[in-house]
Amino acid sequence: xxxxxxxxxxxxxxxxxxxxxxxxxxLIKLVIALNIAESSVNLFFITLAYRPDSTAxxxxxxxxxxxxxxxxxxxxxxxxxNIVIGFATTALMLVLAVITYKNNGxxxxxxxxxxxxxx
Amino acid sequence: xxxxxPVLIITLPLIAxxxxxVTGFAGFKLRNLVIITILLVLxxxxxxxxxxxxxxxxxxxxxxxxxxxxxxxxxxISFPVRIVLKIDSFSLFTGIIVGVVTxxxxxxxxxxxxxxxxxxxxxxxxxxxxxxxMGMSFTNDLFNFFVxxxxxxxxxxxxxxxxxxxxxxxxxGYKYILISTIATTxxxxxxxxxxxxxxxxxxxxxxxVLAHSYLDKVAMLFIIVAMAMKAGSVPMHMWxxxxxxxxxxxxxxxxxxSGMVTLCAMFRFTFSLFGPSxxxxxxxxxxTLGWIVIVLGVLSMFIGVTMALIQxxxxxxxxxxxxxxxxxxxxxxxxxxxxxAKGDGGAAFKAFGKMAMVGGxxxxxxxxxxxxxxxxxxxxxxxxxxxxxxxGMIGLGHRDTLTTVVFMIGALAIAGIPPFNGFDSKxxxxxxxxxxSPVLAIIAMFVSVMTLASFMKVFYSSFMGPRxxxxxxxxxxxxxxxxxxxxxLAALIxxxxxxxxxxxxxxxxxxxxxxxxxx
Numbered sequence: 001x002x003x004x005x006x007x008x009x010x011x012x013x014x015x016x017x018x019x020x021x022x023x024x025x026x027l028i029k030l031v032i033a034l035n036i037a038e039s040s041v042n043l044f045f046i047t048l049a050y051r052p053d054s055t056a057x058x059x060x061x062x063x064x065x066x067x068x069x070x071x072x073x074x075x076x077x078x079x080x081x082n083i084v085i086g087f088a089t090t091a092l093m094l095v096l097a098v099i100t101y102k103n104n105g106x107x108x109x110x111x112x113x114x115x116x117x118x119x
Numbered sequence: 120x121x122x123x124x125p126v127l128i129i130t131l132p133l134i135a136x137x138x139x140x141v142t143g144f145a146g147f148k149l150r151n152l153v154i155i156t157i158l159l160v161l162x163x164x165x166x167x168x169x170x171x172x173x174x175x176x177x178x179x180x181x182x183x184x185x186x187x188x189x190x191x192x193x194x195x196i197s198f199p200v201r202i203v204l205k206i207d208s209f210s211l212f213t214g215i216i217v218g219v220v221t222x223x224x225x226x227x228x229x230x231x232x233x234x235x236x237x238x239x240x241x242x243x244x245x246x247x248x249x250x251x252x253m254g255m256s257f258t259n260d261l262f263n264f265f266v267x268x269x270x271x272x273x274x275x276x277x278x279x280x281x282x283x284x285x286x287x288x289x290x291x292g293y294k295y296i297l298i299s300t301i302a303t304t305x306x307x308x309x310x311x312x313x314x315x316x317x318x319x320x321x322x323x324x325x326x327x328v329l330a331h332s333y334l335d336k337v338a339m340l341f342i343i344v345a346m347a348m349k350a351g352s353v354p355m356h357m358w359x360x361x362x363x364x365x366x367x368x369x370x371x372x373x374x375x376x377s378g379m380v381t382l383c384a385m386f387r388f389t390f391s392l393f394g395p396s397x398x399x400x401x402x403x404x405x406x407t408l409g410w411i412v413i414v415l416g417v418l419s420m421f422i423g424v425t426m427a428l429i430q431x432x433x434x435x436x437x438x439x440x441x442x443x444x445x446x447x448x449x450x451x452x453x454x455x456x457x458x459x460a461k462g463d464g465g466a467a468f469k470a471f472g473k474m475a476m477v478g479g480x481x482x483x484x485x486x487x488x489x490x491x492x493x494x495x496x497x498x499x500x501x502x503x504x505x506x507x508x509x510x511g512m513i514g515l516g517h518r519d520t521l522t523t524v525v526f527m528i529g530a531l532a533i534a535g536i537p538p539f540n541g542f543d544s545k546x547x548x549x550x551x552x553x554x555x556s557p558v559l560a561i562i563a564m565f566v567s568v569m570t571l572a573s574f575m576k577v578f579y580s581s582f583m584g585p586r587x588x589x590x591x592x593x594x595x596x597x598x599x600x601x602x603x604x605x606x607x608l609a610a611l612i613x614x615x616x617x618x619x620x621x622x623x624x625x626x627x628x629x630x631x632x633x634x635x636x637x638x
Contacts, residue, residue: 014308021301030297037304041311048315075314078262082307085269089300092273096280096296099289112290 006047013040027097027107031090038086042079049075122189124164125181125204128214129254131161136246143239151229151600154242158225158249162218165211172211173629179206180259191323199321205259208629212480213256213383215626216487219611220376221249223604227495228369230598231502232281241281247274248373252380261310261320261392264384265303268349271377272299278373279366291365295374298358302345309341313392322392329393331403339393339403346385350378352449353419356442360426363438364507368498371434372491375441379487382445386452386480390634395460409457416449417562424569432507433497433577437490440533440573443566444486450563451479451548454555459635471551473631478547480634481627485540485615489532492608496526499601500581505592512581513590521602523582525609530578532612534571540615543623 017037024030049072057073101107135157142150171177180191181204192199206214225245232241251271258264276299280292310320312334317325329335348355363371393403423443430436455476458467497507499522504512516523532539535546545567553560588594597605615622 018301021297027293034297034300034304037301041304041307044308044311045314048311081262081266085266085273088273089269089296092276093293093296093300096276096289096293099280099283100293103283103286103289 010040010044025108031093045075045079132246132250136243139239139243158222165214165218173208202263203259204257208633210256212630217252223608224369224372226600227604230601244274244278255380259322278370288365291362294358295362302348305341306345309338312338346381349381352415360435360438364434371494375490379483405460406457409453412449412453416446420446420566424566428573431509434507448479448482451475471554475551476631478544482544485544488611489529492529502593509580513584514586516582517586525605528609530574535567540612543619
């Protein structure tokens with residue numbers, strides 16, 4: 001039951017972020033929307049790795065257990081990687097948004113209107 | 120030493136990238152020399168693999184951190200556990216494209232990209248981009264592929280926005296990373312669905328146990344849409360003109376190479392990941408998938424070229440042609456996919472499907488060369504006149520003979536005129552697609568004519584006409600490195616065009632065989 005609830009959360013977060021990517025105009029809000037998408041994927045992986053009534057995947061805990069129930073370690077490691085990548089992406093996007101604001105004086109994508117022909 | 124070549128190809132540019140702050144102190148010339156040497160070594164390593172992999176059809180595995188890295192599975196374990204690199208003829212083909220494009224582009228950029236004396240942002244990012252593309256070509260692990268995809272998109276976006284003082288460059292970079300992040304998030308979601316079912320990230324292992332369930336089709340949708348988005352196929356092509364136009368010329372060429380690599384990855388996922396599995400359980404409907412790819416291809420071809428015809432900005436024009444040329448590859452390979460698993464026991468695939476795929480894959484290589492050359496010449500034009508607008512350019516042919524000649528070679532090659540390489544791959548596509556559906560072949564030829572028309576426009580308005588030295592803002596002659604980059608690419612175009620048999624038999628045909636063989 002819990003896992004179904006989590007999967008529903010994952011999908012609704014993904015839909016939320018994609019809708020906001022399509023409808024939001026502010027460059028900073030787009031960054032936030034992409035962060036939500038990243039979090040939904042992270043949550044998805046963590047949900048995949050979860051096993052009920054199990055311990056953290058630590059090697060020294062293994063002999064003490066009656067039956068070997070641990071959450072899967074590899075998705076957690078991968079999600080750690082993804083969080084770091086997401087951090088880099090967010091930082092770069094915010095930097096580019098700030099420079100765009102400096103050069104154009106607006107963050108609204110409708111006013112930016114893409115890249116014009118070079119004069 | 121020799122069995123460590125696969126990992127060396129990826130780590131060499133990575134090490135070189137992080138050495139840049141140190142070598143930057145040694146001065147501009149020495150730093151460039153070091154990078155060119157490393158890129159030459161990279162190309163040498165790639166061509167060292169050609170006899171084994173392409174000609175004899177071997178597959179090289181490299182398991183990271185294992186005691187015997189050349190084994191696919193470790194002793195005592197029946198499934199692969201670590202990150203495995205796999206070099207078969209197809210990934211070697213992708214790697215060779217990246218290697219050649221990187222070398223020529225860097226040679227060109229030595230003379231055109233200006234950096235302050237001890238800063239080396241450009242070369243660091245450039246080498247990281249190379250490492251990402253090489254990794255994407257060779258990895259056999261889905262999560263590892265994701266990491267390399269992110270490396271290439273982050274460094275690519277920073278390079279697109281490299282000239283931050285220009286009004287629109289940062290916004291173009293923002294657009295590129297926005298699209299890349301959406302694509303990679305979709306891709307990771309698809310990977311997660313695969314992992315949930317099979318508990319592994321290894322492409323070959325997943326394929327061997329694939330059940331072709333409904334969830335697998337959802338995963339395939341996520342992965343293939345993400346790849347098509349990064350490659351710039353039509354419904355997701357809106358970022359291509361903006362990004363390619365604002366990036367420095369050499370980076371436009373690199374972005375094109377990145378698009379080619381993602382396209383190759385898309386074909387690899389179609390066949391190696393979601394292809395018919397060895398367990399024999401079900402299979403995807405190749406005819407439907409093939410028709411989807413064909414429709415995407417035809418739309419890309421047609422919309423790309425019609426948008427290109429009306430452009431006044433030389434770089435936007437070329438970017439729309441990049442979309443249009445992507446359509447040819449999708450068309451060729453799409454026809455191959457559509458007849459791949461037809462009920463006639465592979466007769467149609469043998470008769471013309473394989474030829475269509477050879478044409479499509481060969482076109483990827485040819486396109487990487489001539490599109491690269493055209494982007495680089497557009498960089499020279501932009502430098503000379505200080506503008507990208509075709510209305511502000513005239514009479515460059517009087518000053519830059521070399522640029523004029525190589526631009527003509529590139530323009531004739533993209534239009535598919537005989538002695539150049541575009542003709543060979545386009546002829547293969549026309550002939551085989553005509554047997555599949557004559558209408559598609561006619562559309563392809565029509566698009567080719569329109570391509571020629573729009574490049575004649577560029578040639579006429581910027582290279583012909585009276586000599587106008589008052590319009591030139593930067594008259595310094597091209598440096599040796601810049602010339603070398605242009606000449607190498609032009610020579611490759613002519614050589615591939617004159618002797619297509621050697622390339623097709625030596626590299627392309629084994630690549631298609633490796634791609635389509637059913638394990």
